[in-house]
Amino acid sequence: xxxxxxxxxxxxxxxxxxxxxxxxxxxxxxxxxxxxxxxxxxxxxxxxxxxxxxxxxxxxxxxxxxxxxxxxxxxxxxxxxxxxxxxxxxxxxxxxxxxxxxxxxxxxxxxxxxxxxxxxxxxxxxxxxxxxxxxxxxxxxxxxxxxxxxxxxxxxxxxxxxxxxxxxxxxxxxxxxxxxxxxxxxxxxxxxxxxxxxxxxxxxxxxxxxxxxxxxxxxxxxxxxxxxxxxxxxxxxxxxxxxxxxxxxxxxxxxxxxxxxxxxxxxxxx
Amino acid sequence: xxxxxxxxxxxxxxxxxxxxxxxxxxxxxxxxxxxxxxxxxxxxxxxxxxxxxxxxxxxxxxxxxxxxxxxxxxxxxxxxxxxxxxxxxxxxxxxxxxxxxxxxxxxxxxxxxxxxxxxxxxxxxxxxxxxxxxxxxxxxxxxxxxxxxxxxxxxxxxxxxxxxxxxxxxxxxxxxxxxxxxxxxxxxxxxxxxxxxxxxxxxxxxxxxxxxxxxxxxxxxxxxxxxxxxxxxxxxxxxxxxxxxxxxxxxxxxxxxxxxxxxxxxxxxx
DNA sequence: ATGCTACTCTGGTCGGACCACACCCGAGGA
DNA sequence: TCCTCGGGTGTGGTCCGACCAGAGTAGCAT
Numbered sequence: 001x002x003x004x005x006x007x008x009x010x011x012x013x014x015x016x017x018x019x020x021x022x023x024x025x026x027x028x029x030x031x032x033x034x035x036x037x038x039x040x041x042x043x044x045x046x047x048x049x050x051x052x053x054x055x056x057x058x059x060x061x062x063x064x065x066x067x068x069x070x071x072x073x074x075x076x077x078x079x080x081x082x083x084x085x086x087x088x089x090x091x092x093x094x095x096x097x098x099x100x101x102x103x104x105x106x107x108x109x110x111x112x113x114x115x116x117x118x119x120x121x122x123x124x125x126x127x128x129x130x131x132x133x134x135x136x137x138x139x140x141x142x143x144x145x146x147x148x149x150x151x152x153x154x155x156x157x158x159x160x161x162x163x164x165x166x167x168x169x170x171x172x173x174x175x176x177x178x179x180x181x182x183x184x185x186x187x188x189x190x191x192x193x194x195x196x197x198x199x200x201x202x203x204x205x206x207x208x209x210x211x212x213x214x215x216x217x218x219x220x221x222x223x224x225x226x227x228x229x230x231x232x233x234x235x236x237x238x239x240x241x242x243x244x245x246x247x248x249x250x251x252x253x254x255x256x257x258x259x260x261x262x263x264x265x266x267x268x269x270x
Numbered sequence: 271x272x273x274x275x276x277x278x279x280x281x282x283x284x285x286x287x288x289x290x291x292x293x294x295x296x297x298x299x300x301x302x303x304x305x306x307x308x309x310x311x312x313x314x315x316x317x318x319x320x321x322x323x324x325x326x327x328x329x330x331x332x333x334x335x336x337x338x339x340x341x342x343x344x345x346x347x348x349x350x351x352x353x354x355x356x357x358x359x360x361x362x363x364x365x366x367x368x369x370x371x372x373x374x375x376x377x378x379x380x381x382x383x384x385x386x387x388x389x390x391x392x393x394x395x396x397x398x399x400x401x402x403x404x405x406x407x408x409x410x411x412x413x414x415x416x417x418x419x420x421x422x423x424x425x426x427x428x429x430x431x432x433x434x435x436x437x438x439x440x441x442x443x444x445x446x447x448x449x450x451x452x453x454x455x456x457x458x459x460x461x462x463x464x465x466x467x468x469x470x471x472x473x474x475x476x477x478x479x480x481x482x483x484x485x486x487x488x489x490x491x492x493x494x495x496x497x498x499x500x501x502x503x504x505x506x507x508x509x510x511x512x513x514x515x516x517x518x519x520x521x522x523x524x525x526x527x528x529x530x531x532x533x534x535x536x537x538x539x540x
Numbered sequence: 541a542t543g544c545t546a547c548t549c550t551g552g553t554c555g556g557a558c559c560a561c562a563c564c565c566g567a568g569g570a
Numbered sequence: 571t572c573c574t575c576g577g578g579t580g581t582g583g584t585c586c587g588a589c590c591a592g593a594g595t596a597g598c599a600t
Contacts, residue, residue: 014591017331029456035372041581052554054324057583058331061287066364067372073582074562075381080581085373090364093358094336095442100298101338102305103355104442112442119385170366171381172374173417176446186299223567284560286584311550322585327552343551344593350550 016051020037020059023049024068028083038169039081066090087171093178099183105143106187113180114232117161120168120177121228125221140209146199150192153202158185160209191239201238205231228250286321290329293319296336298353303360309351336360339507357441361449369453376457383450384502387431390438391449391482391498395491403483406433410479416469422473428455430479461509471508475501 023045028032039045042060046053063069067090069081081127098104124131139160143153158181165177195201209233215224281347293315297303308317312330316323330351332341337360339351394401407429413423430450435447465471479500485494 014552025367025370028367043581046554050554054327054553054555057324058328060582063326063333063367066335066367067373068367071582072562073580075580076563079562083371085366085368085371087368087373090368092375094360094364097295097298097333097336097338098355098357098360098445100295101353101355103357108440108442111440112446114387115389115443119389150300166446170378170381172378172450173385175368175374176382180442240549284583313550316585324584324586330551341551341594343549343591345549348595428591 016055017058017062019049020045020056021062024059024063033083035083037086038077041080065093070183086153087175091175092182095179095183096185104183106184109180109184110236111185112234113177114194114229116165116173116177116180117232118225120165120170120173121224122214122221123168124164125216125219125224127173128217128219131167131169133164133167133216136160136167136213139163140206140213143206146202148202149187150198152201153205154185154188154192157205157209167180188239191236192266194239201235205235208234280418284326286464287332289319289321290315290326291332294329294333303353303356305353307353308347309353311350335363346363357445358448361445362452365449365453366455369472374453376454379450379454380506382503383454384434384499386435386443386447387498388495390435390440390443391486392491393438394434395489395494396484398487398489401437401439401490403434403437403486406437406483408429409433410476411481413476413479416472418472420468421459424455424458425476426463427475427479458509461506471505475505478504482538 012102017125024039033039039060040048042053049056059138060069063081064071065090067086068083070084071081072079095109099106099109120255139156143156143160145162148156162174162178162181165174192198203239208227210233212224212227215227232259237265290370294303294309303309309330312323312326316326319326328339330339333351334341337356337358338353340350340354340356340497341351356496365374365379369379392436409426413426413430419424432444432448432451435444438444462468478497480496480498485497
């Protein structure tokens with residue numbers, strides 16, 4: 001196809017990059033593209049789909065951020081764009097940016113986190129022996145050293161919570177947890193200075209972590225759930241983040257709509 | 271800045287587009303960029319940050335897919351890239367693609383859905399008068415016509431479930447619900463042919479929807495939660511989707527790792 | 541005053557040009 | 571014969587310049 005420099009639409013509708021995205025999605029759905037496979041090169045796909053390489057790149061960038069592919073330059077079997085399907089990164093980016101753009105109120109994030117973690121803890125406790133808590137335990141040990149900076153401590157803390165979700169074996173919930181954590185990471189760090197006695201707080205957190213794990217290992221779902229709820233709300237209360245309470249900024253001031261997914265009915269809600 | 275055609279690194283590290291992404295994120299965090307604001311033009315930002323316009327575009331594409339901006343060509347106040355922060359679309363794209371790429375097992379998606387919906391129903395029931403269920407009710411009415419195609423019916427059904435989440439007022443959970451729904455939409459439609467008597471099933475679903483709403487309006491959290499759980503699991507059982515049971519393909523066959531977010535400890539889990 | 545036309549700015553695409561990188565293979569030396 | 575080293579080749583990463591379509595806007599002509 002020899003499209004003169006400025007001939008985008010050609011036969012198809014606008015959004016050349018979306019063409020690429022849809023092509024990849026279709027290939028994934030019909031199984032012609034599987035995790036571990038290599039996508040055609042950018043130039044190849046460009047000519048195959050009749051779009052410019054720039055458009056292919058834009059689509060690839062999206063896929064990369066969404067955690068679907070991993071690109072690597074050079075040559076050999078490890079080069080090129082490879083399907084990896086690692087949702088964590090994408091979920092984190094999405095939630096982090098949405099929180100930054102005020103699409104996700106911090107309160108809602110905390111609430112969602114509470115919900116997920118409580119459920120995870122209860123589920124783990126209900127079937128302890130089906131899960132592997134070694135990772136979580138190892139993280140608790142790593143959190144023991146008294147000289148840990150708040151930053152380091154909180155990173156491990158976050159990893160501990162994600163490890164619990166991971167132990168439950170649910171990829172979706174794990175990804176969500178990772179995303180939520182990453183979304184409010186900034187606020188958590190911001191809250192550290194508001195804590196009077198960090199050493200004491202750290203000790204309390206360590207203790208609570210152990211208690212949670214014990215409740216899980218004991219198979220006491222209700223206790224595990226209650227403890228993790230207290231653990232989370234307690235920390236937010238102390239670090240001066242607004243304790244979960246009703247609030248939500250206007251969904252979006254943008255005066256247009258008409259997405260495919262937009263609801264049909266009017267929305268006088270709120 | 272006059273970078274000769276092929277001079278990408280210049281003074282900064284690789285990933286020019288990421289520079290743009292970070293710039294925007296920072297601007298959002300420090301408040302210099304707010305929902306409704308217009309971003310600088312691509313050419314402008316390009317020269318400002320010392321990167322090529324292509325890189326700016328790649329970043330913009332990511333932001334667009336993530337639901338952070340809305341671009342529009344032309345002139346005037348409505349043109350350009352505008353911060354909108356509508357997480358639904360991005361969440362849907364992410365989950366849909368992850369399911370397609372087998373990063374999210376369908377089972378896990380259903381389980382997550384179950385968890386979120388049950389919580390939403392319970393929360394709504396616990397504080398009925400604080401929420402507005404008009405949208406949900408309206409959708410139920412729209413679902414009444416007996417001549418509805420399964421496709422149409424299921425679209426409304428999905429909207430009903432999302433409307434419940436929306437009524438709870440939690441943006442994060444609403445976005446997640448919308449994403450999860452969109453992720454398994456294909457599978458749901460695929461399951462329709464496996465239903466022997468669609469008319470009867472539709473009637474049952476209508477009835478269950480009403481019952482759920484009644485339980486919520488009655489303020490009976492436990493009942494609302496139980497009913498919505500049965501509602502969901504029941505449908506999946508009937509449409510022949512594998513009933514939620516233990517399963518999870520290998521997280522990712524990709525032989526590399528080393529992300530910032532990767533855990534420190536070994537992971538012999540599953 | 542009114543109406544129409546140019547202008548200008550914006551995103552959307554394309555194509556071509558480089559760079560850095562990593563593999564692969566063949567030539568040449570030990 | 572085996573090992574080493576240097577080019578060849580292909581990949582993503584980036585930049586640039588060009589052009590198109592759309593949408594306001596200013597200004598000229600009537």
